[in-house]
Amino acid sequence: MNNRYHIHIVISYLIIGFLWSSCKHKEEYHSITDKIEAKSKNYHGTSISSEKYLEGIETIEVIENGHTFLIPERKGELKSFACTECHTKPMHQMQSKDSTKKAHWNIKLNHADLGTMNCVTCHNGDNPDALKSLTGNPIDFNNSYKLCSQCHQKQYKDWTGGAHGKRIGGWAPPRASMTCVNCHNPHAPSFDTRWPARFNTQKIKERK
Numbered sequence: 001m002n003n004r005y006h007i008h009i010v011i012s013y014l015i016i017g018f019l020w021s022s023c024k025h026k027e028e029y030h031s032i033t034d035k036i037e038a039k040s041k042n043y044h045g046t047s048i049s050s051e052k053y054l055e056g057i058e059t060i061e062v063i064e065n066g067h068t069f070l071i072p073e074r075k076g077e078l079k080s081f082a083c084t085e086c087h088t089k090p091m092h093q094m095q096s097k098d099s100t101k102k103a104h105w106n107i108k109l110n111h112a113d114l115g116t117m118n119c120v121t122c123h124n125g126d127n128p129d130a131l132k133s134l135t136g137n138p139i140d141f142n143n144s145y146k147l148c149s150q151c152h153q154k155q156y157k158d159w160t161g162g163a164h165g166k167r168i169g170g171w172a173p174p175r176a177s178m179t180c181v182n183c184h185n186p187h188a189p190s191f192d193t194r195w196p197a198r199f200n201t202q203k204i205k206e207r208k
């Protein structure tokens with residue numbers, strides 16, 4: 001055994017070792033982007049969906065402000081739809097002269113100033129089965145948010161982006177959002193201020 005033979009063995013081991021380690025290196029990834037690319041080859045998006053929360057809710061698709069989403073259908077929820085079942089004549093001819101109302105006694109308008117807003121601001125006397133825009137165009141009852149958006153642009157824009165209102169189901173697609181009339185009664189849209197759930201005895205003392 002001389003020194004040269006020894007060096008040969010050492011070098012051979014080094015070469016085998018290098019080949020083995022570079023081989024192993026191939027099975028892993030050269031860079032993090034390679035790894036992401038390889039791992040995402042058979043990945044077809046998340047399997048989480050909000051669909052199961054929407055079972056039994058009839059929805060319609062809307063495209064507003066560049067956002068596409070679902071909202072609940074409304075016409076099926078309205079007790080007195082279709083309006084034309086009773087309103088066979090233009091509305092002004094149906095209005096009774098006596099002060100005791102025969103229909104819609106439960107609707108008391110408490111929205112804007114009664115001098116500037118009445119029933120026909122939103123309803124069409126000649127075609128009650130549709131709502132009416134300020135310019136006189138029909139708006140389907142399912143798309144009543146369009147009616148609101150004429151006067152409440154800020155809330156409408158926030159709503160299309162998801163910042164005003166609430167989702168039905170979860171954050172996973174498909175996006176389904178409640179529409180304005182799911183929360184606001186169009187005839188009296190403001191919410192009453194509420195007292196805090198807990199009775200504040202300190203405040204009572206202060207008021208005395």
Ligand code: HEC
Pocket residue numbers: 078080081082083084085086087091094095096100101102103104119120123128129
């Ligand atoms: C069951 C029958 C019936 C149905 C359904 C019905 N209406 Fe009426 N509506 C009446 C009658 C009757 C009057 C007249 C009420 C009165 O003055 O006593 C009336 C009056 C009205 C008026 C005038 C009220 C006022 O105070 O000046 C509006 C607006 C109106 N209806 C809208 C609608 C709309 C919108 C629908 C559908 C969503 C509808 N109605 C469905 C029977 C009906």
Ligand code: HEC
Pocket residue numbers: 074077078079080081104107108109111117118119120121122123131141144147181186187
């Ligand atoms: C600010 C707009 C607006 C005004 C003003 C207004 N309505 Fe409505 N009304 C609506 C909208 C929107 C709906 C549909 C609500 C929904 O989808 O739940 C509706 C629904 C109704 C319905 C059907 C309710 C049901 O549950 O079947 C009747 C009846 C009605 N309105 C009558 C009237 C009468 C009468 C007046 C005047 C006293 C009036 N509305 C004023 C917007 C308005």
Ligand code: HEC
Pocket residue numbers: 111112113121122144145147148149150151152180181184185186189190191
């Ligand atoms: C023709 C214009 C007009 C239309 C259409 C209209 N609103 Fe209003 N709304 C007003 C005015 C005016 C007020 C009272 C001033 C205010 O508080 O902003 C008001 C008040 C409100 C309020 C109470 C605001 C507060 O600060 O308490 C809510 C909520 C509301 N509207 C929701 C709706 C919804 C929902 C619709 C559609 C069904 C609608 N509005 C349609 C004009 C309109």
Ligand code: HEC
Pocket residue numbers: 145148149152155156159164165166178179180181182183184191
């Ligand atoms: C999930 C329920 C929900 C939906 C959907 C919803 N709102 Fe509201 N909205 C609220 C609540 C809660 C408030 C706050 C009331 C308060 O602070 O007194 C509010 C407040 C408002 C106000 C009063 C101004 C303010 O910011 O306090 C207006 C106007 C309004 N909403 C209009 C709309 C319109 C228009 C739509 C549809 C495009 C809509 N809302 C959809 C629940 C809802």
